[in-house]
Amino acid sequence: MARGTALLGSEVAIICGAMSWVSERNLVSAVSNAGGFGLIACGAMTPELLDKEIAATKALTSKPFGVNLITMHPQLMDLIAVCAKHGVTHIVLAGGLPPKGSIEAIKASGAKVICFAPALSLAKKLVRSGVDALIIEGMEAGGHIGPVATSVLAQEILPELASEVPIFVAGGIGRGEVIASYLKMGAAGVQLGTRFVCATESIAHPDFKKAFIRANARDAIASVQIDPRLPVIPVRALKNVGTEAFTAKQREVAQMLDEGKVDMMAAQLEIEHYWAGALRRAVIDGDVENGSLMAGQSVGMVSREEPVAAILAELVAQAETALEAS
Numbered sequence: 597m598a599r600g601t602a603l604l605g606s607e608v609a610i611i612c613g614a615m616s617w618v619s620e621r622n623l624v625s626a627v628s629n630a631g632g633f634g635l636i637a638c639g640a641m642t643p644e645l646l647d648k649e650i651a652a653t654k655a656l657t658s659k660p661f662g663v664n665l666i667t668m669h670p671q672l673m674d675l676i677a678v679c680a681k682h683g684v685t686h687i688v689l690a691g692g693l694p695p696k697g698s699i700e701a702i703k704a705s706g707a708k709v710i711c712f713a714p715a716l717s718l719a720k721k722l723v724r725s726g727v728d729a730l731i732i733e734g735m736e737a738g739g740h741i742g743p744v745a746t747s748v749l750a751q752e753i754l755p756e757l758a759s760e761v762p763i764f765v766a767g768g769i770g771r772g773e774v775i776a777s778y779l780k781m782g783a784a785g786v787q788l789g790t791r792f793v794c795a796t797e798s799i800a801h802p803d804f805k806k807a808f809i810r811a812n813a814r815d816a817i818a819s820v821q822i823d824p825r826l827p828v829i830p831v832r833a834l835k836n837v838g839t840e841a842f843t844a845k846q847r848e849v850a851q852m853l854d855e856g857k858v859d860m861m862a863a864q865l866e867i868e869h870y871w872a873g874a875l876r877r878a879v880i881d882g883d884v885e886n887g888s889l890m891a892g893q894s895v896g897m898v899s900r901e902e903p904v905a906a907i908l909a910e911l912v913a914q915a916e917t918a919l920e921a922s
């Protein structure tokens with residue numbers, strides 16, 4: 597993990613992936629204080645809200661942490677400026693290729709820029725654009741997902757690019773043995789989300805955590821797209837009434853498109869807003885029936901609420917045992 601820890605400045609190269617509504621000051625500082633690397637999920641926050649969240653996180657930890665920004669946020673450049681004002685050391689750009697000027701603006705602030713690479717060709721392009729590190733995330737992950745499995749992305753991308761930039765593997769990681777195997781393939785570290793949702797320090801509603809503890813891998817299903825005109829980015833979540841409601845929402849938006857009441861851009865935004873609202877309902881209000889229970893397939897390995905430090909210690913011990921045995 598040496599390349600990973602050198603890049604992140606943490607004790608172990610285990611990133612707690614940004615999770616909207618979950619990855620706020622408490623979880624982020626707990627992860628960084630325990631030796632991992634926490635990331636604030638900016639999601640749809642305004643620059644003012646992000647400003648407050650960064651300040652509050654800094655008050656809880658003196659260890660390094662980063663901020664995850666969504667590339668399609670209409671105020672992306674203002675959010676980058678807020679991070680620069682606070683001297684944020686690492687910015688992860690998620691949700692599509694970074695718009696022109698964003699990588700340069702982050703680098704000019706002195707921060708390191710980390711991007712998601714959904715395929716080898718794009719990974720190469722991002723390396724050429726000067727990113728400091730990559731995250732490759734497979735479809736086992738919770739939240740918005742791509743179409744390819746983590747194991748396949750790792751085989752395609754690590755042998756080609758691991759010597760050029762540090763690469764973090766994400767999606768479906770529940771135990772340390774698999775962390776060891778990705779490190780052996782050349783990864784610099786890993787990123788986990790689902791495994792941290794039930795951390796004691798996570799502010800997720802108790803009922804949200806209970807749903808995770810009860811669920812099996814097969815309950816974390818990818819959403820389906822019902823209209824070929826409406827390319828919905830699949831979201832992996834525990835199935836509930838909300839899953840059905842999302843299908844109904846797509847039908848409703850498709851009909852609005854048919855009737856010329858919305859254009860394509862507005863239709864897609866309508867769908868993305870649906871997820872943001874639904875996740876908040878489940879994480880914060882505890883509406884686990886109608887809200888969105890975004891979760892990865894590793895949810896089956898979440899069996900109790902426990903402190904972040906215990907989760908990290910267990911993952912590291914399992915990885916060490918596996919590496920020593922090999």
Ligand SMILES: Cc1cc2nc3c(=O)[nH]c(=O)nc-3n(C[C@H](O)[C@H](O)[C@H](O)COP(=O)(O)O)c2cc1C
Binds near residue numbers: 739790889
């Ligand atoms: C509840 C939830 C919300 C998430 N929200 C975001 C997000 O806002 N931005 C992002 O880049 N990734 C998001 N993710 C993905 C995580 O950052 C992480 O990459 C993923 O959970 C890793 O896979 P795993 O769930 O199999 O551990 C989310 C994941 C979950 C489970």
